[in-house]
Amino acid sequence: MARISLARQQLSDSGLLAVYSAANADGHSVENKGRVVLHVKNGSEETIEVKLLSGYVRSGLKLADRVVPVAAGTAVFIGPLDPVVYNQTDGGAGQVYVDYSATEGVTVAALLMPA
Numbered sequence: 001m002a003r004i005s006l007a008r009q010q011l012s013d014s015g016l017l018a019v020y021s022a023a024n025a026d027g028h029s030v031e032n033k034g035r036v037v038l039h040v041k042n043g044s045e046e047t048i049e050v051k052l053l054s055g056y057v058r059s060g061l062k063l064a065d066r067v068v069p070v071a072a073g074t075a076v077f078i079g080p081l082d083p084v085v086y087n088q089t090d091g092g093a094g095q096v097y098v099d100y101s102a103t104e105g106v107t108v109a110a111l112l113m114p115a
Contacts, residue, residue: 003097006030008112016111023106027099032087035113036096037079042070044105050078053097055088070106080113 004024008031009016020041021028030036042048049067056063063085070076086096100106 003027003029005095006098006108006110008036008110010112011114018109018111020107020109023100023103023108025100025103027097028108028110029092029095029097030110031094032081032083032096033094034080034083035115036081037077037111037113038081038098039075039077039109039111040068040070041075041107042072042105043107044102045072046102047071048106049101050076051099051101052078052081052086053088053099054085055092055097056085057089079111 003026006021006028009018040050048070050070052066054063054065068078081096088095088097
């Protein structure tokens with residue numbers, strides 16, 4: 001399998017009934033211009049970790065990836081995601097890469113904040 005692209009869903013003052021995708025064992029990618037927020041739901045019985053891969057590199061040094069724990073039976077919002085920190089600079093330019101320590105019972109939605 002390969003990393004799967006998540007469609008961004010536009011938030012608005014008229015409301016949004018978000019659509020969630022199952023976490024992918026090979027991770028997700030999502031287009032990001034600084035207004036993306038991830039909503040991760042962990043329906044499993046174990047705490048999982050969501051890893052946002054940093055794309056920030058200066059003078060050959062890479063910023064560490066961000067790891068966000070999501071306790072069993074809870075949900076978290078992650079973001080907005082700063083493009084300078086999280087957007088990939090090679091193969092996935094303009095994309096944020098998201099990985100999961102486990103995928104069973106885990107769903108995610110990519111929400112796009114209004115400009």
